[in-house]
Amino acid sequence: MAKSSQPNPETEPNLLRTPLYELSAALNARMTPFSGWEMPVQYTGVVEEHTKVRTAAGMFDISHMGKFAVQGENLLEAFQYLVPSDLTTLQPGEAKYTLLLNPSGGIIDDIIFYYQGRSDTGVQRGMTIVNAATCSKDWEWLQTHLAGTGVQLQDLSRQKVLIAVQGPQAEEKLQQFVATNLSELRSFGHIETLVLAEPAFMARTGYTGEDGFEVMLNPEVGARLWQELLAVGVTPCGLGARDTLRLEAAMALYGQDIDDNTTPLEAGLGFCVQLEAKGDFIGREVLAAQKQNGVERRLVALEMSGRGIPRHGYPVLFEGQRVGEITSGSWSPTLSRAIGIAYVPTHFAKIGQELEVEIRGKLYPVVVVKKPFYRSPHRQK
Structure with missing residues (x-):
């Protein structure tokens, strides 16, 4: 997750703002630089926002995507x-x-x-x-x-607003403003419909591990929808809660957990690789070899049993030898324990493997666990 400091106009003078920026500013959102944008990192607090998404409904301005x-x-x-x-x-x-x-x-x-x-x-x-x-x-x-x-x-990146409405009450809250019966829209389904009587693209996808929707609209309609959702009790959420939510669901963050030097098979994204079902594609030869010979490292989920929180870049060790490093880590508000993900050699990737994380010069025990850390009972199959 991006650092939660206020942007410095002298060092970052060209930060972009989404069409919903002023609405977030009016709610006293704490802003942060993120991928060239000035984005809300939190409104009332990360834990409160995180919990609302897990138990009710939260909304995110993701117009920067x-x-x-x-x-x-x-x-x-x-x-x-x-x-x-x-x-x-x-x-x-x-x-x-x-x-x-x-x-x-x-x-x-x-x-x-x-x-x-x-x-x-x-x-x-x-x-x-x-x-x-x-x-x-x-x-x-x-x-x-x-x-x-x-x-x-x-x-359409600068022409459209994108709002994610996530949580077990997302359908109920959003339905009031949508012409289509949302109960008929399945997970990873999408439609072109009317929202507030205006054209919109809507998908039942998300990045929180919860059921929810992403709605793409013209800016003026997006601003109206944001205010209407706020009025019916949907909690505005920032990048902080988005990061803890997606980590609990073991969803990768590009630039930290996956990048140009990681392959899908190393990153636990093998479900995206369908070698038998299709012909040639960019990268096929490398992935076919990895499928046949195996990979040397894997992205694993780690749970800490004691104090300390693993953060991006912290070393992962086995018997005093560095074997990897944390790519993402945080305190889990839902599980009330510290969690993280890291690349480690494949022979250390089995469930139950005990390792250590070095935090400020001290070693803390961690164990490899099954992904995801948390599976929502509310999410559509």
């Missing part, structure tokens, strides 16, 4: 070459979490690809949501590798 509309007669076929997942099984209104890979099998970004089906003219349509930190890189990569395929891209 990249939003690319894509279309072409052979959209799915063209995109197939860029990701390790089989997109041809997608039906209109379905989405898939997948990865953009480089030739070494490294992860350029983790994305969600939404397939919207064919238009009246027979053209396949879709939407791709990417991370804010990699938005420019992803755009250039897609432009380069889709050139000549007939696929057209439109960057």
Whole structure:
């Protein structure tokens, strides 16, 4: 997670602001620089916001994320070459979490690809949501590798607001403003509908481990929806709670847990790699070799049994020898214990393996546990 300090206009003069920035500022949100944006890190407090998402409903301004509309007669076929997942099984209104890979099998970004089906003219349509930190890189990569395929891209990143409404009461709270019956929208389903009587794109996805929705709208409608949700008791949440929520759900953060030098098989994202179901794609040769020979390291979940909190960059040791380092770590408000994830050699990756984390010169015991740390009883199957 980004440092929770106030941005310094002298050192970071060009921070971008989302269309909802002023609404967050009016709630006295504490702001922080994040991927070139000035974003709310917390409103009333990380633990309170985290708990509201686990027990009721919270909303996040995620308008900083990249939003690319894509279309072409052979959209799915063209995109197939860029990701390790089989997109041809997608039906209109379905989405898939997948990865953009480089030739070494490294992860350029983790994305969600939404397939919207064919238009009246027979053209396949879709939407791709990417991370804010990699938005420019992803755009250039897609432009380069889709050139000549007939696929057209439109960057909606600055034109649209994106609000995530997450938690067991998310459907109930959001339904009041949506024309479509949300109970009929399945997990990783998406629709084009009316929100506050205005056109919107809505998906039942998220980054918290809870049931919830992401709503993309024009800025003025997004601002109205934010205020309406606030009025019906939805808690505004910042990057701090988003980080603790996604960590409990063992969801990777790009730039910390996964990057251009980590492969899906190392990162525990093997479910995205469908070698048997598809033909050639960027990085296939490397992943096929790793599948056959195994990987040398794996991203594992660690629970601490005592005091101390593992943080990004802290060394992981076995019998006094450094074997890895924490990529993400925090206190878990739901579990009331410290948790973290780290890359370690594969022979240390088995459940129950005892290791140590060095925190400010002292060693603290940790144990490898099954991912995720927390599985919500409210989330749709």
